[in-house]
Amino acid sequence: MTAPRTVPGVRPVIGVDAGTASLREADHLVHHLADRLGLPAGTIACTHLIRTDDRRGTAVSLVPPNAGAAEAAWRRLAALDVPELGAALGDRTHGPLTAARTAALAAAEHTARRGGRAVLYPGVEHLTGTVTAADLLTLTAVDRLTVVGAPADAPGPDPATPVHTRDHVRPEWRDGRLTLALVPAAGGTLAPFEVPEPTPCCADHS
Secondary structure (H helix, E strand, C coil), X not given: CCCCCCCCCCCCCEEEECCCCCHHHHHHXXXXXXXXXXXXXXXXXXXXXXXXXXXXXXXXXXXXXXXXXXXXXXXXXXXXXXXXXXXXXXXXXXXXXXXXXXXXXXXXXXXHCCCCEEEECCCHHHCCCEEEHHXXXXXXXXXXXXXXXXXXXXXXXXXXXXXXXXXXXXXXXXXXXXXXXXXXXXXXXXXXCCCCCCCCCCXXXX
């Protein structure tokens, strides 16, 4: 097996399609793969909505912290006995053609940072209970905070504003930045726009 061609400073992205339909199922898939593939700290894993002629559902993308970790994850992924699983890494594919193509779409979207909802990312372990807006930006990989309903050119929330995480914080790639959408909550506080349904996914993985 040859090593993937990479660009210096660019982290390889693995796309995976295992036939999941909902975001919640994709969240479970992310945690399952993180365990099975031994993904190291610093990995970013996202879910992606897929809408093509052949597929309606979700896929995931995995970005280990370096090329070596990505190659190790790819080898373990290819060794999994999951016939319906498709995967893509650079110009390599694995599994059924349709699933591999969908996996490549997820990988391309994450590589361009134009889409993808982050489930795993550096610092996510700090986002339990109530934190401040400043904590979100200084302790995690989240780059930007927005408040739903605020003008597009409005500054972000006051750094001291409490944010009720509900133990479920899913920022998204927007214009190259990992962005978390927040909504006003009681008492001048904020909360993530996405509400856990019905409870935070995979709490036992925390």
